[in-house]
Amino acid sequence: AQSVTQLGSHVSVSEGALVLLRCNYSSSVPPYLFWYVQYPNQGLQLLLKYTTGATLVKGINGFEAEFKKSETSFHLTKPSAHMSDAAEYFCAVISMDSSYKLIFGSGTRLLVRP
Amino acid sequence: ETGVTQTPRHLVMGMTNKKSLKCEQHLGHNAMYWYKQSAKKPLELMFVYNFKEQTENNSVPSRFSPECPNSSHLFLHLHTLQPEDSALYLCASSEQNGYTFGSGTRLTVV
Numbered sequence: 001a002q003s004v005t006q007l008g009s010h011v012s013v014s015e016g017a018l019v020l021l022r023c024n025y026s027s028s029v030p031p032y033l034f035w036y037v038q039y040p041n042q043g044l045q046l047l048l049k050y051t052t053g054a055t056l057v058k059g060i061n062g063f064e065a066e067f068k069k070s071e072t073s074f075h076l077t078k079p080s081a082h083m084s085d086a087a088e089y090f091c092a093v094i095s096m097d098s099s100y101k102l103i104f105g106s107g108t109r110l111l112v113r114p
Numbered sequence: 115e116t117g118v119t120q121t122p123r124h125l126v127m128g129m130t131n132k133k134s135l136k137c138e139q140h141l142g143h144n145a146m147y148w149y150k151q152s153a154k155k156p157l158e159l160m161f162v163y164n165f166k167e168q169t170e171n172n173s174v175p176s177r178f179s180p181e182c183p184n185s186s187h188l189f190l191h192l193h194t195l196q197p198e199d200s201a202l203y204l205c206a207s208s209e210q211n212g213y214t215f216g217s218g219t220r221l222t223v224v
Contacts, residue, residue: 034212043120043204044215090157100145101170102206102213104157 002027002093006105014113019063019078021108023091026072032094033074034102035065039087047089050074061085086112117141120205120216127195128224135190135219137205143214146188148180149204151218157204163188195223 007022025031032051036044048059055067065076074091088109095101118139127133137146148160162170163182177199179191188205200223205216 032212036215041202041218041220043118043217044206046212046214049212100208100210101159101162102147102208106156 002031002095002103004091004093004103004105006089006091006108008108009106010109010111012111012113013081015083016080019076019081019085019110021076021089021091021110023065023074023076023105024072025074025091025093027093027096029096031096033065033067034092034094035059035063035074035076036090036092037061037087038090038107044090047076081110081112083112083114086110118205118207118214118216120203120219122219123217124220124222126222126224127192129195129197131195132191132193134192135203135205135221137188137190137216139186139205139207139214139216141207141209141214143207143209144185145208146182146185147206147208147213148188148190149206151202151204153201161190192221195221197223199223 003026005024034049035047037047038044047063048057050057050067058064063078088107090107091105092102121136144165146163150158160174161180166182177194181189202218204218206213
């Protein structure tokens with residue numbers, strides 16, 4: 001069965017600093033991986049996804065993530081944090097059984113300091 | 115607007131009330147989902163519908179009753195809820211390569 005672990009429930013960075021949010025997955029088959037962002041009182045917005053092909057995936061708002069099979073990781077990065085990046089970020093994997101469920105990590109809240 | 119529309123955005127209801135949440139998508143997706151997001155807890159999958167048929171119920175109490183009349187609409191009927199049911203209820207639809215979420219209904223049970 002697939003699962004997702006996000007290290008760190010809270011990450012705090014200064015404006016302009018590198019953002020790194022960690023995600024590790026467990027899957028017996030090649031995974032489909034996703035990062036979603038949730039702003040206060042909003043639903044989840046897709047940032048980026050990896051299905052097949054290039055392992056470095058670029059998303060919206062300057063974010064990118066790299067699929068590393070050897071490390072079973074899909075960490076999210078952004079070179080320079082902006083105040084508007086403050087939100088909660090969820091890593092997710094799609095279950096490859098017949099249910100096609102989206103399995104979420106517990107989320108990481110990103111705080112951006114001025 | 116994401117393509118998945120949820121109404122109402124906010125709902126306050128008493129424990130004896132009956133209310134319904136509505137979700138609508140016109141993305142051509144054949145699968146729809148209800149998720150519950152409570153404070154300080156991971157997102158919980160409640161129900162899955164594929165081609166209007168319920169394919170998963172994650173041990174959800176019977177006071178939550180889903181309905182999927184067609185592939186574009188999904189309802190969650192609520193009755194005799196408890197205060198601990200207060201949460202953000204998210205609807206989603208999916209195709210093979212990903213999900214699209216609505217903005218959610220913030221439910222408060224008083």
